[in-house]
Amino acid sequence: MNQFMPEVSDDKLHEECGVFAVYTPNKDASRLCYFGLHALQHRGQESAGIAVGDNATVLVRKDLGLVQQVFSDSDIAALTGHVALGHVRYGTSGAKSWEAAQPHLSTIGSEIIALAHNGTLVNSDALRRELINLGVPFVSNTDSEVACKLIGYFTEQTHHIREGIHKTMELMEGAYAMALINNESLYAFRDPNGIRPLVLGKFANNEGWVISSETCGLDIVSAEFVRDVLPGEVVRISKDGIDCEQAIEQEDEALCIFEHVYFARPDSDIQGDNIYEARVKMGRQLARESKVDADIVIGVPDSGLPSAVGFAQESGIPYAEGLLKNRYVGRTFIEPTQELRERGVRLKLNPIKNTIRGKRLVVIDDSIVRGTTSRQIVTLLRDAGAKEVHMRIVSPEVKWPCFYGIDTETQDQLISANLSTEEIREHINADSLAFLSIDGLKKCVSSGGYCDACFSGDYIVEIPKEFSKGKFLEGYTPHNLKIKTNHQTIQGSCPLDPERKGL
Ligand code: SF4
Known part of the structure; x- marks a missing residue:
């Protein structure tokens, strides 16, 4: 068996951001934005921010922490204006700073714009170098600030924000779902493959518009879904x-299929699919693909639960609640002690012993990234008296790093890139283990284009050589990875369409 030594930490892929914005002359825009960010908190827990425009200027408040830690009632009351832009962020290591929190600001002459971004730009290093050479200052090392400054740079040249956005979209490569405000207006735009989700909603009685990463953000402010x-x-x-x-x-089109598997909230609709229903279908499909003889089906909270229901429906094996989640041990500023950290998953999950004792279990989880959590869950269930533990995973094996807005590891940290399914089963000490197939997963989501690169190695957007450096294991050759070395430069002409209106 290969030596596989992942770092012990949270064993999930992480969405890097949620974006929310409101345009409403008659309502309290920043308060609505605050509630929208609460609905999107699952997309990022390390920082939160709101910028507001009031026809005169743009104000921003942002900080490290959860939405409710960053904003007090008086903070929200002070953010007055008719257009508000919010952001929650999960920062990758090394970028957990106030400066990296969003919205980012850029000053264009006397005008300020604020930008919020979900995704990753694969060519941001090259663009940042060029902007620095042009004398543009930076306060963070984030790709989102590069986008903000780029839009500011081109807007200053053309005096049209839309031209600034157009030109910037021509240069940016990768995944971006962005919203931007100035003191008057709200803009929203997505990359040409639509990798990360972004929806448009509206308030009743023509009272304004909403932009959100997910439809659950529209629901919380009672806005109606209009379209993606x-x-x-x-x-x-x-x-x-x-x-x-x-x-x-x-x-x-290449929407991230992991939104359906894990990232999005089950009460959201994405690309015409209700996420809860899609996860039930994934459980049913997995039951068809990987049959097992067992007494009960349990799910790993939260995202494994709908699929456990589907697996039970299809297999005829009774569904039961076997693991309870401690909802109040989340990401906080209070780090557990080393002793508590070693308890690992026991801080977050507790088995319901009377349900589990003496039973042959099918355990449904959404994914296995490093394998550390799965191993702890199997131990937890065996300690609680489970007779057999059969792990069923409602996603294919994660073998490839993501370059499009998800915090994935280098390949050496991904257990499925290092071990065979049988070796993983042995590693996590399960009685059996099976993953949903890629074809099976696609049967459970609406027709349309999806990115599945972390399962298949089929990368939709070219990756610059320097960006992928050190990410792949020797011997792995991704499909469609064109090692890109040249790129368009900022200092080209910046076409201005005289027919377009101003800012
Ligand atoms: S590589 Fe995976 S996580 Fe990244 S965008 Fe594609 S499907 Fe989503």
Whole structure:
């Protein structure tokens, strides 16, 4: 068996951000934004921020922490204006700073813009170098600040924010679902593959518009879903109403399929699918693909629960609640002691012993990344008296790093890139182990294009050589990874369409 030594830490992939924005002349925009960010908190827990525009200027408050830790009632009351932009962030290590928190600001002459980003730009290093050479200052090392400064740079040249956004979209490569405000208006735009989700909603009685990473953000402020922001599209909302245009050509659609598996909240709808229902279907599909003789089906909270229901429905094996989640041990500023940390998953999950004792269990989880949590869960269940533990995973094996907005490891940290399924079973000490197939997963989601690169190695957007350096194990050759070395430069012409209106 290979030596596989993952770092012991939280064993999940992490979404890096949630974006929320409101345009409403008659309501309290920043308070609505605050509630929208609460609904999107699962997409990022390390920092939160809100920027607000009031026709005169843009104010921002942001800090490290959960939404409720960052904002007091008086903070929200002080953020007055008709257009608000919010962000929650999960920062990768090394970037957990106030400066990296969003929204980012850029000053254009006397005008300020604020930008919030979900995704990852694969060519941000090259763009940052060029901007620095042009004399543009930076306060963080984030790709989102590069986008903000780039839009500011081009807007200053053209005096049109839309031109600034257009030109920036032509240069940015990778995944981006972004929203931007100035003191008057709100803009939202997505990369040409539509990798990360972004939806448009509206309030009843023409009272305004909402932009959100997920539809659960619309629900909490009682806004109605209108449609997805389209790949390559720019939506502008201002006192003149809403105005949409295809800024850059749409490419092959490639929505992140992990949104359905794990990231999105089950009460959200993405690409026409309700996420809860999609997860039930995944459980049913897995039961068809990987049959097992057992007494009860249990799910690992929270995202494994709908799929456990589906597995039970399809297999006829009774569903039971076997693991309880301690909801109040989350990401906080109070680090557990070393002794408590060693208790690992026991801090978060507790078995219901009377349900489990003496039973042959099917245990449904959403994914295995490093394998550390799965191993602890199996131990937990055996200690609680389980007779057999059969792990069933409602995603394919995660073998490839993500370059599009998800905090994945280098390949040497991904257990499925290092061990065979049988070796993983042995490593986590389960009686059996099976993963959902890629084809099976795609049967459970609506038709449309999806990114599945972390399962398949099929990368939709070219990755610059320097960006992928050190990420792949020797001997792994990803499909469609074109090692890109050249890129467009900032100092090209910046076409201005005289027909377009101003800011
Ligand atoms: S590589 Fe995986 S996690 Fe990343 S965007 Fe594609 S499907 Fe989502």
